[in-house]
Amino acid sequence: MADQRYGICGCGRGRRGALDSLVLGLVNAEAYALDAEATATRPGFLQSVDPRIKVLALVALIVATTATRSLVVLAALFVAAVALALISRIGPGRLARQVWVGVLIFSGIIVLPAIFLVPGTPIVHLPVVGWAITLQGLRSAAFVVGRAETAATLALLIVLTTPWPHVLKALASLGVPAAAVAVLGMTYRYVFVLIEAARHMMEARRSRIVAPLDGRERRRMLMTAIGMLLAKTFALGSDVHAAMIARGYRGEVRLLHDFHTRPPDWVFLAIALAVPALILGLQP
């Protein structure tokens, strides 16, 4: 079959079509969310902390990560983040898979040239090209990668140990307006409804083509799909609005709080808030 426009598309290994990779991306997002929800209900240290305290404490640690000017403190924060993960039964393998490798590749590529480009004291010269690696360049690359890894680990801990509705309620009790919290909660819900809708559209289309589409056709098809998804979105919005009105919604959002704070939660919060306070207070 020399002409691959005929017959079933050869989208085997390494040759995924646009449709397949889109469907795969949508499925992966759903799987990620389901997995996070499952982890959040398992027993563990962070899972048992009051969500309000947890969100505040972990955000304080993220702020501390971005505020510190010492690589030693940064390393200590990273170790603390990993320790928190371990006592919450989230293994290093999972952290590596979901955060560390991705962040290292992304940030690593961005800061790699900095080890040569940042002016300063040369440490070694590369053998062939003779470029000098500077101390300052290495330090700055370590800062960026260290901060990005630590902050992303802490951010993942929020999501992996707290069901999303609890994150939102925590935001509401921390002063975020109720309407914004309601929008965030419903957005999260409808992201998955729309992902399902998009996936169905893609599956339906994929089952009706027998040959790979060329770039132009694929673009046209994706555009039409996005346009239709937008039309579906507005229809969905009207339906949801009608349903809310039918159930007595008058534009006011009320949230129920059923969180309980225990003494150990306060200890955790005090420690977490002390870290950025000490860092900001002590450094010049």
Next chain:
Amino acid sequence: MHIPDGYLSPATCAVAFAAAAPVWYVASRKVKAKLHTKLVPLMAVVSAFSFVVMMFNLPLPGGTTGHAVGMGLAAIVLGPWAAVLSISTALLIQAVFFGDGGITAYGANAFNMAIVGTFVSYWVYVLIAGRSAPTSPVRAVAAGISGYVGINVAAFFAALEFGIQPLLFVDATGAPLYAPYPLAIAVPAMMAGHLTIAGLAEAAIGAGLVRALQRYEPELLGAGTLSPSAPTRVWWQTRALWFGLAVFMILSPIGLIAGGTAWGEWSVEDLADPAARQDIARASGNVVPPATVPSGLKALDGLWNAPFPDYAPTFLDNKSVGYVLSAVMGSGLVLLVFLVVGALPGRRASTRLPD
């Protein structure tokens, strides 16, 4: 363009949050006034749509793929204020739930993409589309260009935020604490990617989507937006912004008491003056400036005499008053340009949210 945590200093992040907050406030007031009880459900589904659209990777000519932020497209269909809210919401869920973009950098990401990108896209779209019919091909072209310009201006802002980090934040050894590249590297590096692949994706999505909507759902393009109906109300609703700006203008003489010189902004006189030369050396990590004034600088010196040299009008002797006046007039000029551009939508195309 989603800036992760650790690339921007806490101070930069705080400024970005402070810049975004009044816009979010005004946007929520405006959208609520228009939508009433529909605000929550409609914003939720549209934010979810913005989120899902960012997952659509588009095959581009040349074999690469790119995904769009969809800010141009959201601004065209919803109007800029509702688009600000929906893209901000999508970005927040991306940052917190999916780890795409940092939590401390959320303000900066929302400012660049949801606010700057959206408004620039919207203005460009309205400027080009003008009074053309909703089904006119001009609209598709306008959508493509507006997406392209919007994402590039947003990328430029992100590059500026990266580029000022090494100027402001270095440790005792001189190592940059945050994004390590100065403006001279950050801006070209960021723009190279966005002027080509990302810009192309945004343009293709914008133009292609408007074509698709014109064909199948023209009522969604009903020439519409949540555009301001009464200009006086706009001024009133954004008053907090203008007051904040006024406070900053009045505080601008603080610049006079800051020690040292503005790095790199030395004049021929500064390079010749021994005291100023010491300042320059101190500010440059003890690198002594060249003994003679560079010939190129000498040749270009005096080529352009700004109306307000060194920010002080010549007819004013009091330097502080001159400084404030310069701040007021400089900011006034910028505001004037924005107001003129912002006024165009009101005259040219009146758009509305689809019911």
